[in-house]
Amino acid sequence: MATRLRKYSQFESWLRPDPSGLHCLPGGFHIDPVRPVDRAIITHGHSDHARPGHRAVLATRETIAIMQARFGPNAAGHYQESPYGQSNTIGDVTVTLVPGGHILGSAQVIIDRMGCRVVVTGDYKRRPDPTAALFQLVTCDLFITEATFGLPVFRHESDAGEIGRLLGSLQEYPDRTHLVGAYILGKTQRLIALLRAAGYDRPIWLHGALASMCDLYKQLGVNLGELALVKDAKSKLPGEIVLCPPSALKDRWSRRLADPVIAFASGWMRVRARARQRGVELPLVISDHCDWPELVQTIGESKAEEIWVTHGHEEALVHQATRMGKRARALALVGFEEEAE
């Protein structure tokens, strides 16, 4: 332990994990804490990052809107909006949020202290997404990256290609409903936007659990085209695209649909066993996280000499960063869900 402290002392004296999460001592705040704290900076609205009960929250306008929609307006004692790029002085540090490219409103947290710069990515992806601001690369001294897909087997295909496969299947099986499992926040809206970008202009049908987050995206200015609820459908929706949360794919709910083709949009679909476990017939490798090459690329481009790796497959990415000549360590943070991407 002593060795490790000496090795990382430059940052560990003021930035380190505690039981609540990643704690910045001179700023007096935690980033994405898992327990209620005095002051929280929230990178994005997914429930393993944004939790209720903090006294004060700093986040983007969209993230705050998502938190309020999920937990009610009084989920935090006080909200402070920070637009992307705005510098906020908090205690002895300066905090700036820049786009993380993960979902609507997602941010990386930049912490500047005495000429030293730390970037905490939260969850992020590099490729363009019609529903999220494009990831902004910021060079730094310490880069704290996620590692959800931190194994070299993970390489996401092009979004357009995967959407093309979904539309191709729809042509091949015009009598079957195409039921696509997608996470409620972010993936659902991105899928809809990608379908629209591919020229699909029919109504897209939703499981009830997806409706409110889509409404919120619309209020925040994201165009999703015509949406309808499955419960209002007059038929079994043959040949239509229906989106539902992953848990509903094999639920009794899906029996109302016409011999559905079960699809699932997730980076995990790259691995066959994961698709088969879920009984997926049409796996779509569409992810809101970086794949391995993007993680490795970003570690290189960050220019940071020190890399901390959080939730996911830390071991392989730490190994890789070390091979790249970085000082690297796994940062064991509690409370993050590997599966929920």
Next chain:
Amino acid sequence: MKEFAALLDRLSYSPSRNAKLRLLVDYLRTAPDPDRGWALAALTDGLPFSFPLRRTLSEIMDRRSDPELFRLSRDYVGDTAETVALIWDQTQPGVDPTLTSDPAWSHRYSHVNMQGGATPLRLGEVISQLAHIDRALLGERLESWLDGLGTTERWALLKLLTGALRVGVSARLAKTAVAEMAAREVTEIEEVWHAIAPPYEGLFAWIEGRGSIPDVTQALVFRPLMLSHPLERSDWDALDLAKFWAEWKWDGIRVQIVSRCEKTALFSRTGDDISRTFPDVVEGCRFDAVLDGELLVVRDGQVAPFGDLQQRLNRKSVSKRQLEQFPAHVRLYDALLIDGDDLRPLPLTERRTRLEAWHARTSPPRTDLSAIIAADSKDQLQQLWAATRDASIEGIMLKRRASPYVAGRPKGLWYKWKRAPLTLDCVLMYAQRGSGKRSSYYSDYTFGVWRVSSSVQRELVPVGKAYFGFTDAELVEIDRWVRNNTVDSFGPVRAVAPKLVFEVAFDAVQASTRHKSGVAMRFPRILRIRWDKPAEEADRLETLLNMMPTERPIEVRVKR
């Protein structure tokens, strides 16, 4: 490779048999020769060569990737071939792109996914090169192929080389797809199957009407079997016993012995060649005939329970010990060809006369004839049927004396009259989601009976698993019950509260090392759902044990 890879990819994700069949037919119709023939070989009997793939791959990956990253990836993916296919883009000969510090490095798009400008690699070319390759050069060749292919094609190539595709397609389904290409019966394909060899160009020429049917006269080929119908009440009532005779229905597996010109093959009922598994039967057969019979384990003239035969089934090779402990035997009941004469058009009585005369003359070792049961009246026969509890007998066969030998399941000629099933009241323990149309239903049930260890202590031990015997309406009800009574879940399996009783019918009970109870039911099905019956009143393990045949199978250890 592209079309073949797309086929395997889609097969591996398609849950239903019909969808698989459609994919296969589409592929076989559109893919050119010899690619499709090799694909068919890979899906049925396998390719005519094998390679030390595991070792070759590990040598390649040692050279091309970081061992730690490969190990972690392999652990996660759980399949070496798939891991290599997925990780390949991230490796390079000599240099590892993810190691370079050059900021202009374009890791992703620099990779060439096609052999630069060359024609795409074809399955037929892979096979023809592999057939002659020097083993020492395999690694190098494989590496250059992998460099030229996309992810799915790499996976398919490696799966092909492992010799086990594992895409949920049986050899029979693949043959059925060939038959469907020309709206033929699968039995027609099975009949010529053993006379043809990959890449089956003659087969496709015949199927597509461009050539004549493959010549089977010189080969040891399987002739499709004549099958029976279950005897219904109305069949029995209408049956004129004078026109039929009865034989015992032996509890073994149906086989066909084909022998001519000093060569002999033993086929299963679906035409799989199982000669290598039963050398003890095959070696004594040197004659010119095609015979129909039941494969059994017979010890000192006594037929052993089916469990003993199971010790011999599904093995690529058989040990001396197994040959001694579980000696195989064929009990013959029909002849299709004898000494070059096709007897199939003749009535059963004449075939039998020929068979008896031939057997008396030839008497091959490890064979005998299945006796004809003497019964003067239907009443007498029914009494015999009801009284039969011998472990080796499943019931009675009723065969029309005038019946020719007709492939398939012709009506009104042969009936199987299985003895009444055993039944037991069991308690539902686990339910698993089905597949295909049943994928949203808990339709596969594991059930148990009580093992009582003292007056206060008892536990349920599983004895069987069944997924049919109930109606669709009942399935909906059981499914709802399972969801409302779940106490634990593991992936697709739910453990339920021990409250629901099934009356389970089964043909026999045999020792099993797989079940905690030490026994397993044969062919269990749900007879009735006893919503009314309290689980405490379900049957005990002793009851089931008492139903076991008295002759205990030897050398089967029971797990406690």
